[in-house]
Amino acid sequence: MAKYIFVTGGVVSSLGKGITASSIGLLLKSRGFRVSLQKFDPYINVDPGTMNPYQHGEVFVTQDGAETDLDLGHYERFIDENLSRHNNHTTGQIYESVLEKERKGLFLGGTVQVVPHITNEIKQRITKLASKESLDVVICEIGGTVGDIEGQPFLEAIRQLRLDLGPGNVLYVHVTLVPYIATSGEFKTKPTQHSVRELRAAGIQPDIIIARSTERMPRAAREKISLFCSVEKEAVIDAPDVESIYEIPLIFHEQELDRLVIAKLGLAENPAELSAWRDYVERERNRRESIRIALVGKYTGLKDAYKSVIEALNHAAVAEGMRLDLVWVESSDYDEDKFEGFKDIDGILVPGGFGIRGIEGKIRVVRYARENRIPYLGLCVGLQVAVIEFARNVCGLEDANSTEFNKKTPHPVIDLMPEQKNIYRKGGTMRLGSYPCILKPETRTREYYGKEVVFERHRHRYEVNPAYLERLQDAGLVISGSSPDGLLAEIVELPDHPFFVASQFHPEFLSRPLRPHPLFANFISKAHEYAARSGLADSPSK
Numbered sequence: 001m002a003k004y005i006f007v008t009g010g011v012v013s014s015l016g017k018g019i020t021a022s023s024i025g026l027l028l029k030s031r032g033f034r035v036s037l038q039k040f041d042p043y044i045n046v047d048p049g050t051m052n053p054y055q056h057g058e059v060f061v062t063q064d065g066a067e068t069d070l071d072l073g074h075y076e077r078f079i080d081e082n083l084s085r086h087n088n089h090t091t092g093q094i095y096e097s098v099l100e101k102e103r104k105g106l107f108l109g110g111t112v113q114v115v116p117h118i119t120n121e122i123k124q125r126i127t128k129l130a131s132k133e134s135l136d137v138v139i140c141e142i143g144g145t146v147g148d149i150e151g152q153p154f155l156e157a158i159r160q161l162r163l164d165l166g167p168g169n170v171l172y173v174h175v176t177l178v179p180y181i182a183t184s185g186e187f188k189t190k191p192t193q194h195s196v197r198e199l200r201a202a203g204i205q206p207d208i209i210i211a212r213s214t215e216r217m218p219r220a221a222r223e224k225i226s227l228f229c230s231v232e233k234e235a236v237i238d239a240p241d242v243e244s245i246y247e248i249p250l251i252f253h254e255q256e257l258d259r260l261v262i263a264k265l266g267l268a269e270n271p272a273e274l275s276a277w278r279d280y281v282e283r284e285r286n287r288r289e290s291i292r293i294a295l296v297g298k299y300t301g302l303k304d305a306y307k308s309v310i311e312a313l314n315h316a317a318v319a320e321g322m323r324l325d326l327v328w329v330e331s332s333d334y335d336e337d338k339f340e341g342f343k344d345i346d347g348i349l350v351p352g353g354f355g356i357r358g359i360e361g362k363i364r365v366v367r368y369a370r371e372n373r374i375p376y377l378g379l380c381v382g383l384q385v386a387v388i389e390f391a392r393n394v395c396g397l398e399d400a401n402s403t404e405f406n407k408k409t410p411h412p413v414i415d416l417m418p419e420q421k422n423i424y425r426k427g428g429t430m431r432l433g434s435y436p437c438i439l440k441p442e443t444r445t446r447e448y449y450g451k452e453v454v455f456e457r458h459r460h461r462y463e464v465n466p467a468y469l470e471r472l473q474d475a476g477l478v479i480s481g482s483s484p485d486g487l488l489a490e491i492v493e494l495p496d497h498p499f500f501v502a503s504q505f506h507p508e509f510l511s512r513p514l515r516p517h518p519l520f521a522n523f524i525s526k527a528h529e530y531a532a533r534s535g536l537a538d539s540p541s542k
Contacts, residue, residue, distance in 0.1 A: 017175050038087050062082070123160065246281050376499065448522045
């Protein structure tokens with residue numbers, strides 16, 4: 001029988017439940033257990049695919065095309081496993097499923113209620129993953145905070161599961177805030193006590209408390225939490241702010257959190273193999289030189305909107321031995337030419353995005369990168385603006401554009417795919433998930449990947465218009481990767497540029513700390529070379 005770990009949070013949101021769950025997953029996997037993670041989001045949206053990034057942050061896309069919470073990106077990066085739509089569930093999905101069953105008459109005319117029908121659906125989704133994948137441990141993160149009205153069915157479901165499966169098969173981990181009051185020099189445990197009281201009111205006594213704070217907590221504070229929350233002293237785990245999220249598993253391991261979990265769940269005491277992870281963290285700490293990468297986006301007010309891009313850049317920078325100095329550039333500010341702030345930039349990245357705001361700024365930035373031979377990496381819309389810029393300024397196609405931004409453009413070099421033109425339902429209808437890409441021989445992209453066929457994850461509706469492919473290529477734009485039928489341009493590059501590569505897909509979703517994605521790795525490498533040529537890499541601070 002699989003074991004289950006439920007991670008809840010209290011006091012405030014964004015405490016790090018996802019990193020906590022990911023870290024426990026990594027530690028258990030390092031001990032040889034088959035582990036997977038799930039996220040249960042209490043919002044009523046079916047998925048985050050139609051949410052504004054300022055509302056939700058990044059939408060992470062799985063191999064099978066599910067639009068999911070960004071925490072699934074953390075899960076994949078920490079345990080190095082590809083997850084699926086079965087690893088993220090929302091209130092919207094759960095109610096939709098229950099209502100569909102009710103419409104089919106599957107409840108035999110009975111009154112459909114939160115208990116037992118909604119809670120049974122939640123429990124079924126929790127246990128189905130373990131049976132489907134033959135797992136030893138399933139770690140389930142419950143979104144939101146204890147006390148939220150929309151989270152109550154999830155707490156009730158995981159309360160029931162301990163009765164269903166037995167106490168030795170279920171573990172409750174509660175992540176809570178311990179504020180540090182600098183003026184008095186005190187750690188305040190009262191918010192944690194209230195949060196645990198709220199959790200108990202839902203019928204759940206936590207087995208382990210992860211105490212989040214800005215500083216390392218003294219023993220006295222942990223002992224106070226232990227006393228007032230009825231948790232063993234060794235089960236109060238200190239989780240201070242750190243420079244890198246990848247240090248968290250090692251901090252937990254130092255406090256023997258993984259050994260505690262194993263003991264409480266009755267798992268075998270296998271030794272932990274963390275040498276590769278330690279090496280990564282050590283290399284990350286010891287970087288001295290830095291490179292400045294401009295991330296040109298339209299959601300720069302919320303960094304979580306580009307979470308996987310940031311992590312992929314950092315993975316590549318660590319592999320290159322460089323410290324990443326990320327410069328946030330709001331594309332809307334560059335609707336007119338004013339590039340003084342780009343003079344000490346070593347590389348430019350334009351990530352994905354939707355809508356017309358900031359597009360002209362991105363196009364101008366692409367032109368600046370192309371003409372000044374600054375390493376450029378474009379992702380999704382970053383490819384589309386690169387093609388638009390090339391069509392306008394190299395091919396001479398005045399007013400070339402995407403029909404997303406100008407439906408009446410005389411040169412729709414970017415256009416809707418035919419199968420997308422009659423779609424009116426927005427959610428889950430884009431080109432989503434993993435698709436094959438054939439890499440053209442004797443191109444830089446083929447050299448970077450070192451293989452002919454790659455599978456990458458997509459999230460878009462618009463493509464390079466096949467009617468313009470010949471003209472673009474005649475002018476010097478190389479289509480270095482395409483769909484198997486050759487109709488869709490997946491990757492473009494400029495052969496006479498130090499590094500100018502753009503992909504229609506999202507390579508950031510496949511980057512891992514120990515395995516940086518080849519496009520990011522080569523982008524950072526070329527940015528490092530550019531910095532060296534420019535004489536900017538001499539100073540660690542730059």
